[in-house]
Amino acid sequence: xxxxxxxxxxxxxxxxxxxxxxxxxxxxxxxxxxxxxxxxxxxxxxxxxxxxxxxxxxxxxxxxxxxxxxxxxxxxxxxxxxxxxxxxxxxxxxxxxxxxxxxxxxxxxxxxxxxxxxxxxxxxxxxxxxxxxxxxxxxxxxxxxxxxxxxxxxxxxxxxxxxxxxxxxxxxxxxxxxxxxxxxxxxxxxxxxxxxxxxxxxxxxxxxxxxxxxxxxxxxxxxxxxxxxxxxxxxxxxxxxxxxxxxxxxxxxxxxxxxxxxxxxxxxxxxxxxxxxxxxxxxxxxxxxxxxxxxxxxxxxxxxxxxxxxxxxxxxxxxxxxxxxxx
Ligand code: XMP
Numbered sequence: 255x256x257x258x259x260x261x262x263x264x265x266x267x268x269x270x271x272x273x274x275x276x277x278x279x280x281x282x283x284x285x286x287x288x289x290x291x292x293x294x295x296x297x298x299x300x301x302x303x304x305x306x307x308x309x310x311x312x313x314x315x316x317x318x319x320x321x322x323x324x325x326x327x328x329x330x331x332x333x334x335x336x337x338x339x340x341x342x343x344x345x346x347x348x349x350x351x352x353x354x355x356x357x358x359x360x361x362x363x364x365x366x367x368x369x370x371x372x373x374x375x376x377x378x379x380x381x382x383x384x385x386x387x388x389x390x391x392x393x394x395x396x397x398x399x400x401x402x403x404x405x406x407x408x409x410x411x412x413x414x415x416x417x418x419x420x421x422x423x424x425x426x427x428x429x430x431x432x433x434x435x436x437x438x439x440x441x442x443x444x445x446x447x448x449x450x451x452x453x454x455x456x457x458x459x460x461x462x463x464x465x466x467x468x469x470x471x472x473x474x475x476x477x478x479x480x481x482x483x484x485x486x487x488x489x490x491x492x493x494x495x496x497x498x499x500x501x502x503x504x505x506x507x508x509x510x511x512x513x514x515x516x517x518x519x520x521x522x523x524x525x526x527x528x529x530x531x532x533x534x535x536x537x538x539x540x541x542x543x544x545x546x547x548x549x550x551x552x553x554x555x556x557x558x559x560x561x562x563x564x565x566x567x568x569x570x571x572x573x574x575x576x577x578x579x580x581x
Pocket of ligand 1: 371458459460461462502536573576577578579580581
């Protein structure tokens with residue numbers, strides 16, 4: 255049987271009982287596959303890699319080595335949460351790399367969106383490879399591949415290997431315990447494994463992170479403004495009960511300024527653009543009619559709390575013709 259094909263009769267995991275049965279089954283399978291060897295995992299903090307990490311910690315404990323690369327383009331508090339949950343609460347063998355300077359130095363002056371993606375993706379592989387070489391005795395690489403990745407990779411839409419691109423001498427045997435699951439099932443399994451709701455129900459976040467929302471050539475001051483504005487937006491959406499109701503929401507800080515007035519004097523500061531979308535498959539998307547009072551509150555907070563910003567805009571454009579991200 256093709257191990258990459260979901261059996262027709264496989265029950266959809268919708269309850270804690272079904273999740274626990276899946277977890278027990280996978281723990282046995284992982285132990286049988288891995289034995290007493292070490293497994294490496296790139297832990298981004300996304301839903302899929304987090305669930306795989308929690309599952310492997312249950313199965314093989316500290317034989318799992320998680321590497322979290324902070325590329326400096328994470329949202330506010332995100333890397334801290336990965337360390338808190340995995341190292342402090344789950345006792346993971348976690349290597350935390352703050353590679354912020356490395357990434358931001360490489361990105362300095364790079365304005366083209368696809369060139370930025372290439373720099374971020376390429377540098378990620380290099381940092382991960384360097385760490386992998388420092389740890390002896392690794393024979394396996396765990397990945398948060400899920401079923402839609404396999405379907406898309408079969409169709410040739412995208413390669414499903416999350417850390418594809420490692421050099422030949424670092425080719426490990428793969429451990430992909432959730433590869434036959436759909437996203438909703440991964441979330442049910444994550445909850446049963448005790449991961450926090452904020453992690454299990456995390457909205458999609460692009461690999462290049464805030465890098466594609468700080469448009470053009472990234473600068474540290476604009477990135478800091480973006481991170482603060484994004485944190486305010488997320489906090490206010492949370493308070494307004496919109497978590498899980500709006501599919502994806504974030505802010506953008508473009509690389510141009512506009513004139514404003516503050517404390518009686520002229521300023522020349524950035525705008526913050528709010529983006530919120532609803533979609534089923536991210537191929538097309540609509541813009542929700544957000545409550546005016548909420549938009550005003552978010553605007554007031556951003557204008558008073560975020561340095562270097564003098565305007566706030568709401569992007570009303572559906573996909574298409576606009577894409578969800580600005581770059
Ligand atoms: P677009 O902007 O193409 O986004 O309408 C569709 C969905 O994909 C996410 N996205 C990315 N995810 N790497 C990723 O892992 C990327 O380079 C990337 N670009 C866009 C986007 O956040 C949205 O959910």
